[in-house]
Amino acid sequence: MDLAVKHNPQNRGSARDFVYETLRYSILHLKLKPxxxxxxxxxxxxxxxxxxxxxxxxxxxxxxxLVEIYPQRGTYVSLINLRHLEEGRFVRETxxxxxxxxxxxxxxxxxxxxxxxxxxxxxxxxxxxNYFRMxxxxxxxxxxxxRACGMERTxxxxxxxxNDFYRVRVLRLAHDFRWDTILSQHYAIxxxxxNGEGDRAEGITQDHLRMVIVEKDELKLEYPDYFVDI
Amino acid sequence: MDLAVKHNPQNRGSARDFVYETLRYSILHLKLKPxxxxxxxxxxxxxxxxxxxxxxxxxxxxxxxLVEIYPQRGTYVSLINLRHLEEGRFVRETxxxxxxxxxxxxxxxxxxxxxxxxxxxxxxxxxxxNYFRMxxxxxxxxxxxxRACGMERTxxxxxxxxNDFYRVRVLRLAHDFRWDTILSQHYAIxxxxxNGEGDRAEGITQDHLRMVIVEKDELKLEYPDYFVDI
DNA sequence: CCAAATAAACTACCATGGTAGTATATATAG
DNA sequence: CTATATATACTACCATGGTAGTTTATTTGG
Numbered sequence: 178m179d180l181a182v183k184h185n186p187q188n189r190g191s192a193r194d195f196v197y198e199t200l201r202y203s204i205l206h207l208k209l210k211p212x213x214x215x216x217x218x219x220x221x222x223x224x225x226x227x228x229x230x231x232x233x234x235x236x237x238x239x240x241x242x243l244v245e246i247y248p249q250r251g252t253y254v255s256l257i258n259l260r261h262l263e264e265g266r267f268v269r270e271t272x273x274x275x276x277x278x279x280x281x282x283x284x285x286x287x288x289x290x291x292x293x294x295x296x297x298x299x300x301x302x303x304x305x306x307n308y309f310r311m312x313x314x315x316x317x318x319x320x321x322x323x324r325a326c327g328m329e330r331t332x333x334x335x336x337x338x339x340n341d342f343y344r345v346r347v348l349r350l351a352h353d354f355r356w357d358t359i360l361s362q363h364y365a366i367x368x369x370x371x372n373g374e375g376d377r378a379e380g381i382t383q384d385h386l387r388m389v390i391v392e393k394d395e396l397k398l399e400y401p402d403y404f405v406d407i
Numbered sequence: 408m409d410l411a412v413k414h415n416p417q418n419r420g421s422a423r424d425f426v427y428e429t430l431r432y433s434i435l436h437l438k439l440k441p442x443x444x445x446x447x448x449x450x451x452x453x454x455x456x457x458x459x460x461x462x463x464x465x466x467x468x469x470x471x472x473l474v475e476i477y478p479q480r481g482t483y484v485s486l487i488n489l490r491h492l493e494e495g496r497f498v499r500e501t502x503x504x505x506x507x508x509x510x511x512x513x514x515x516x517x518x519x520x521x522x523x524x525x526x527x528x529x530x531x532x533x534x535x536x537n538y539f540r541m542x543x544x545x546x547x548x549x550x551x552x553x554r555a556c557g558m559e560r561t562x563x564x565x566x567x568x569x570n571d572f573y574r575v576r577v578l579r580l581a582h583d584f585r586w587d588t589i590l591s592q593h594y595a596i597x598x599x600x601x602n603g604e605g606d607r608a609e610g611i612t613q614d615h616l617r618m619v620i621v622e623k624d625e626l627k628l629e630y631p632d633y634f635v636d637i
Numbered sequence: 638c639c640a641a642a643t644a645a646a647c648t649a650c651c652a653t654g655g656t657a658g659t660a661t662a663t664a665t666a667g
Numbered sequence: 668c669t670a671t672a673t674a675t676a677c678t679a680c681c682a683t684g685g686t687a688g689t690t691t692a693t694t695t696g697g
Contacts, residue, residue, distance in 0.1 A: 216649085249688045249689055251649080261560065272498065456652085477679085479680075481660095641694100644691105644693065645692070645693080655681090655683105
């Protein structure tokens, strides 16, 4: 494991928070592969902080199911659970359809502006084939809608249930991804929201979220040791 | 703060887990009042363990929004947030209606048996006016349905979003609660699930979950310092 | 050469001491 | 008496050392 980062105490915020953010990001973006061993000692050496804050970070990551702690044996980056993938999808679709319906016609000028700006940024990313940033903008688009309804907490929670899905999306990033379709769907959702067409917004959202069904067998073949057997 | 508990190392499981379970239970059941200060030192004295595992427990509870940590100032039991209450309700209703619909007609003999046993236990509790246990059985009834659909994780997540609601339910426990109606609704849900009447199960669930709307102003008057102002 | 017993290495768990930052009580100046 | 300055107490944060449990490497007996 090599993250090549050091905690700079100049940075505002505790060492704990810094390590947490860094490790979380590393796991979700597969800089730390599923199944990787991460001992307190190793990580504390990497970050140049003592083991105490590292342990506390492990507890946080454990709570989010990003790592698994085996007492006296070791702490490992969680394997991707394909069953969790389905469950996360189901929750996301159910919740987002409900939220979209609430949001239709109720968004403020400011919220609509945020969405429109986001779409413009997505255009740029698509042209430049910056898929990594595209992924972030995609999530940010949907987060904005949740936030506009005062449901940011719900968004975070749903995202947490979709941590494994996020990792799969990163895995698929290299492959030819249907960004054109995705972007046009985002436009359609935006228009429907603006015009207060709840039913239509909900319908597009359903198609949108079902588009990204992944070929599980294919994934398991390509990255055999990233997944848990079920 | 006085929990009058000591960690017995004989108990299987780490001190950390024991303290976590105990504190979590204490907060949710208002043995620790919202706003209570809980310093590392105090808690570690109470449990007769060192401050290290206590800190790790605080991190876990913080992640669940059960405590708030102010660096160098103190750690406090979270106040109840009435806005979170609404959000939790919305998520619960949305998800449970979707799950109930999936479950209708698909439950195994074993699952139906569990539900029926649970209902029998509820009868006993109602007769004996054991409302505390009734609360647990209520949740267990709904958890069983989620679990039967392979959605235990979802249930836990939804529950976490409803932590504040749980505390309010405990507060209301003393008051005259409509247990008769609740129980009869449980029966109706059970029957609908058994007969595969998805629509009907969903409808009852909606009524069921909307029954427990609480009078916020009343609550704030009775327990003024338990809530955050919004 | 192989299998069982032993030794060494490694792990997360917990205890404890020191530190910088914050809040409160006390003392001091006006 | 009041407002400001100082001292004290308290907090969570981090560093570090020891420990029991686990895994791996080594040795021993056949």
